[in-house]
Amino acid sequence: MKPAAFDYLRPETTAEALAALAEAGEEARLLAGGQSLMAMLNLRLVQPALLIDIGGLAALGDLRRDGDALLVGASVTQAALEQRAGLADEVPLLALALPWIGHYQTRNRGTVCGSIAHADPSAELPLALAALGGEVMLRSARGRRRLAAADFFAGILTTARRPDEMIEAVRFPCRRPGEGYAFREMARRHGDFALCAVAAVASGRGLRLAVGGVADRPVARDWPLLEGGALADALNDFAWALGGGDDAHASARYRRSLVRKLGHAALEEARRRCG
Numbered sequence: 626m627k628p629a630a631f632d633y634l635r636p637e638t639t640a641e642a643l644a645a646l647a648e649a650g651e652e653a654r655l656l657a658g659g660q661s662l663m664a665m666l667n668l669r670l671v672q673p674a675l676l677i678d679i680g681g682l683a684a685l686g687d688l689r690r691d692g693d694a695l696l697v698g699a700s701v702t703q704a705a706l707e708q709r710a711g712l713a714d715e716v717p718l719l720a721l722a723l724p725w726i727g728h729y730q731t732r733n734r735g736t737v738c739g740s741i742a743h744a745d746p747s748a749e750l751p752l753a754l755a756a757l758g759g760e761v762m763l764r765s766a767r768g769r770r771r772l773a774a775a776d777f778f779a780g781i782l783t784t785a786r787r788p789d790e791m792i793e794a795v796r797f798p799c800r801r802p803g804e805g806y807a808f809r810e811m812a813r814r815h816g817d818f819a820l821c822a823v824a825a826v827a828s829g830r831g832l833r834l835a836v837g838g839v840a841d842r843p844v845a846r847d848w849p850l851l852e853g854g855a856l857a858d859a860l861n862d863f864a865w866a867l868g869g870g871d872d873a874h875a876s877a878r879y880r881r882s883l884v885r886k887l888g889h890a891a892l893e894e895a896r897r898r899c900g
């Protein structure tokens with residue numbers, strides 16, 4: 626199928642993009658890497674009157690340290706982040722998660738912020754942002770605001786972003802001393818969306834596990850340093866609390882089993898990396 630007709634704007638400045646977004650509101654869509662939006666247009670799942678192409682805006686290309694976090698601007702591709710020198714030391718969880726996203730070709734076009742904005746419950750970057758307690762920096766013609774990941778993701782392909790806002794950047798907290806990280810995923814084939822993905826953070830004080838692909842958004846849970854049966858019970862409670870259902874790809878029961886197994890393996894791996 627072909628997309629419905631739309632107008633196309635390639636603004637030269639961020640202010641121009643925001644003014645167009647403010648004017649068109651829900652009638653407009655920002656176009657970043659197009660790796661999700663083009664498919665949705667072709668299937669006519671969305672039919673915007675206006676596409677605002679922000680892919681070429683150099684002002685949105687920031688990729689730098691911002692205090693204790695790594696700031697990633699709206700036009701930074703997933704491949705550019707993956708290739709950042711020293712990423713495995715700076716934000717280890719990102720270095721572990723990025724290779725799981727689609728294929729090199731899709732990461733070469735797809736942006737980090739586009740994936741966060743798209744908010745697919747199975748996507749790796751929203752999961753990493755939730756696990757690390759990162760932030761989303763929103764900007765509109767009215768001003769700026771920032772939201773914690775936990776307040777940003779609101780459901781399947783649904784976020785707290787207002788129609789006139791763009792994600793200007795996201796902030797991923799950098800490695801904290803004494804923390805270990807791990808990422809595990811199960812998909813039918815490499816490059817497919819996850820049936821279940823988990824991101825683990827461990828320290829001498831406690832454990833955190835975030836799960837994607839089961840609930841309608843990435844969900845994180847914190848525990849003290851549980852071991853053995855107590856950890857197994859906690860993982861089982863979490864698996865049931867996520868409330869995933871049956872679908873064409875996997876049963877709810879299989880997904881609960883993945884949460885328990887991948888979760889346990891990732892937490893153990895993160896623990897080993899603490900020291």
Ligand SMILES: Cc1cc2nc3c(=O)[nH]c(=O)nc-3n(C[C@H](O)[C@H](O)[C@H](O)COP(=O)(O)OP(=O)(O)OC[C@H]3O[C@@H](n4cnc5c(N)ncnc54)[C@H](O)[C@@H]3O)c2cc1C
Pocket residue numbers: 654655656657658659660661662663699725726727728731734735736737738739740742743745747748749750790791792793816817818819
């Ligand atoms: C074959 C294939 C396999 C894939 N596999 C995976 C996978 O395994 N895991 C995964 O996570 N993803 C996967 N993807 C999706 C890919 O990661 C996309 O790049 C990502 O979901 C969207 O990023 P984008 O820059 O392409 O955004 P676009 O497709 O351009 O936009 C997606 C949505 O976000 C909005 N948007 C984009 N940028 C902004 C912004 N700055 N502010 C506000 N709204 C914005 C758009 O308006 C649109 O609604 C796959 C894609 C393909 C084609």
